[in-house]
Amino acid sequence: xxxxxxxxxxxxxxxxxxxxxxxxxxxxxxxxxxxxxxxxxxxxxxxxxxxxxxxxxxxxxxxxxxxxxxxxxxxxxxxxxxxxxxxxxxxxxxxxxxxxxxxxxxxxxxxxxxxxxxxxxxxxxxxxxxxxxxxxxxxxxxxxxxxxxxxxxxxxxxxxxxxxxxxxxxxxxxxxxxxxxxxxxxxxxxxxxxxxxxxxxxxxxxxxxxxxxxxxxxxxxxxxxxxxxxxxxxxxxxxxxxxxxxxxxxxxxxxxxxxxxxxxxxxxx
Numbered sequence: 001x002x003x004x005x006x007x008x009x010x011x012x013x014x015x016x017x018x019x020x021x022x023x024x025x026x027x028x029x030x031x032x033x034x035x036x037x038x039x040x041x042x043x044x045x046x047x048x049x050x051x052x053x054x055x056x057x058x059x060x061x062x063x064x065x066x067x068x069x070x071x072x073x074x075x076x077x078x079x080x081x082x083x084x085x086x087x088x089x090x091x092x093x094x095x096x097x098x099x100x101x102x103x104x105x106x107x108x109x110x111x112x113x114x115x116x117x118x119x120x121x122x123x124x125x126x127x128x129x130x131x132x133x134x135x136x137x138x139x140x141x142x143x144x145x146x147x148x149x150x151x152x153x154x155x156x157x158x159x160x161x162x163x164x165x166x167x168x169x170x171x172x173x174x175x176x177x178x179x180x181x182x183x184x185x186x187x188x189x190x191x192x193x194x195x196x197x198x199x200x201x202x203x204x205x206x207x208x209x210x211x212x213x214x215x216x217x218x219x220x221x222x223x224x225x226x227x228x229x230x231x232x233x234x235x236x237x238x239x240x241x242x243x244x245x246x247x248x249x250x251x252x253x254x255x256x257x258x259x260x261x262x263x264x265x266x267x268x269x
Contacts, residue, residue, distance in 0.1 A: 024040060025039070025040050025041060025049075025051055025052045025055040025056075026038070026039060026040060026052070026055040026056050026058075026059045027040050027077070028059055028063075030066075030068075030069075032214075032217070033068055033069060033070030033071065033217055034070060034071045034072075034073065034210070034213045034214065034217065035063060035066070035069055035071070035072050035073070036072075036073040036075060037056075037059055037060075037063070037072060037073070037074050037075070038074075038075045038076060038077050039052060039056070039075075039076045039077065039081075039082055040076075040077045041077075041086075042076075042077045042078025042079070042080070043078075044083070044086060045078070045079070045080035045082075045083035045124075045125055046076040046077065046078065046080050046081065046082045046083060046130070047082070047083045047084060047085065047086035047130075048082065048084065048085050048086055048100065048104060048129055048130070049086045049089070049100075050090065050096060050099065050100055050103070052086075053100055053103035053104055053107060054103065056103075056107050057103060057106055057107050057110065060107060060110040060111065060114075061110070063114065064110065064114065069114075069116050070116055070216070070217045070221065071116055071117050071118075071119065071213040071214075071216045071217055072111075072114060072116055072117070072118045072119070073118075073119045073121050073209050073210070073213055074111065074118060074119065074120050074121065074133065074137060075120075075121040075122075075123060075206075075209070076123060076124065078124070079123070079124045079125075080123070080124040080125040080126075080130075081120075081121075081122045081123055081124050081125060081126040081130055081133075081134065081142075081146070082125070082126055082127070082129065082130025082133055083125045083127050083128075083130055084127040084128030084129050084130050084131075085100060085101075085104070085128060085129050087100075087254075087263060087267075088267050091260065091263055091264060091267070094251070094254075094255035097251060097254050097255060098247075098248070098251035098255070101161050101247045101248075101250045101251045101254070102244075102247045102251070104129050104132070104161060104247070105161050105243050105244065105246065105247040107133070108132055108133065108136045108162075108165060108243070109237075109240070109243055111133070111136050111137065112136050112165070112232060112237045113229075113232060113237065113238070114228075115224070115225035115228060115229065116224065116225070116228075117138045117139065117213075117216045117219075117224060117228070118136075118137040118138050118139075119137060119138070119139050119140075119141065119209050119212055119213060119216075120133065120134045120135075120136075120137035120139070120140040120141065120196075121141055121205060121206065121209040122134050122140060122141060122142035122143075122146055122148065122187075122196060122205075123142075123143070123146070123202070123205055123206075124146055124147070125146065125147045125148075126142070126146065126147070126148045127147065127148070127149060127150075127151065127184065128150055128151065128152055128157075128159065128162070129161070129162060131148050131149060131150055131162065131166075131195070132161065132162035132165055132166070134148065134195065134196065135162075135165045135166055135168075135169040135170075135195060136165040138228070139197050139198070139212065140195070140196040140197050140198075141196065141197065141198045141199075141200060141205060141208060141209055141212070142187040142190060142191070142196045142198075142199060142200075142205070143187050143199065143200060143201060143202035143205055144186060144187045144188045144199060144201075144202075145186060145187060145202065146186065146187035146190070146202075147184050147185075147186060147187075148184060148185055148186075148187065148190045148195055148196070149178075149182075149183055149184030149185050149190075150162065150166070150178060150179055150182060150183075150184075151182050151183055151184055152179075152182060153179070153180065153181075153182040154182045154183070154262075155259065155262050155263060155266060156253070156256075156258040156259035156260075156261070156262040156263070157250070157253060157254050157259050157262075157263070158249055158250050158252075158253035158254070159179050159250070160245075160246040160247075160249040160250045160253075161243075161246045161247050161249075161250040162246075163175065163179060163246060164236070164242055164243055164246060166178070166179065168235050168236075168237070169194060169195065170193060170194040170195060171194075174193060174194070178193070187199055
């Protein structure tokens with residue numbers, strides 16, 4: 001099997017069993033080689049807090065070493081997939097915000113570089129960094145009424161951290177237009193643009209994701225791993241420098257006066 005490139009990350013403790021809770025913020029069920037990893041802040045629409053980003057990276061670190069893993073389904077508990085970054089508690093701490101962006105960048109690279117297919121089961125809102133988690137997957141499924149997009153510029157925030165993966169998903173021209181204009185769209189529009197690969201009724205989304213996972217399990221383990229790694233080399237997914245710079249650019253802008261004023265106004269409402 002070809003070697004896989006993983007971003008630098010601290011080691012984590014291995015887990016076993018059918019249900020794992022990482023501080024209860026990330027849940028993972030594993031059955032017959034299919035792991036389902038779910039963000040678990042449903043009351044906050046699975047928005048990415050510092051603790052959730054850490055738990056997500058911890059879980060991904062474990063899955064990277066799981067020899068029985070054949071497919072990963074990434075989803076969210078409740079009605080949302082991931083509503084983006086939860087910055088309310090860290091607005092006055094630029095270093096904490098930068099740490100969140102670095103952590104998200106790391107998580108997206110780890111998802112991309114897993115040697116198994118990753119399915120994003122977008123059951124609801126996928127906004128900003130949440131949409132980044134959607135497009136970095138190998139296959140993304142959603143329903144017509146889901147809300148997806150990148151509203152960052154309207155908040156005075158730079159979406160640099162998600163830009164590399166969006167460009168790879170829909171192309172540089174479409175990504176440029178989408179990120180500069182900002183805003184969100186429904187699932188139907190996201191399918192037309194190429195943000196997601198399949199559209200299904202909300203009530204059948206989980207069934208379809210599971211069926212696709214079992215279909216992908218029939219592929220050759222080595223063939224899929226080498227194919228994924230080669231595709232990652234071809235499209236630049238193995239390169240850390242651009243992703244690290246992207247996180248720093250986003251961190252620099254979000255700590256600035258414009259972003260701070262707009263975000264404080266948002267959280268006051």
